[in-house]
Amino acid sequence: MxxxxxxxxxxxxxxxxxxxxxxxxxxxxxPDLARHTDPHQAGVARLRRRIPAHLLPEVDVWIAVLRGEGRRPSRPFPWKTVNNYLG
Known part of the structure; x- marks a missing residue:
């Protein structure tokens, strides 16, 4: 509302x-995060929920690295790219 x-x-x-x-x-x-969330980021969250629980820690690390949040800083990939890779 x-x-x-x-x-x-x-x-x-x-x-x-x-x-x-x-x-x-x-x-x-x-802020209402549902209104301001990137649609591709929301897509990653939806796809992530379908991943078996035993694989989630590794997938989360992979997503963090793609987003430039790994041990070594790097250029973050856009959420659209992460969504496409995960899909």
Whole structure:
């Protein structure tokens, strides 16, 4: 649901234009990750759930390396590429 609608439900004394920046500046507004997640990253998460449990640790390391988070820093592959490789 839209944040402005949720704020409006609080009552007439709340102004969304002022409240949203106020909460954001103080780190109190939690972003909706479902709306901001890369669709290819979500695809990797879906494919990952289908992998047998005994293989997950190795697959997670492989994904981390592809994303540039291995022991040696490297250029991260885009989520689209990781999704295609995993598929």
């Amino acid at each position: 839209n944040i402005e609608v949720l704020i409006a439900r609080l009552g007439n004394s709340y102004n969304a234009r002022r409240l949203i920046p106020f909460l954001t500046e103080r780190g109190l507004l939690i």
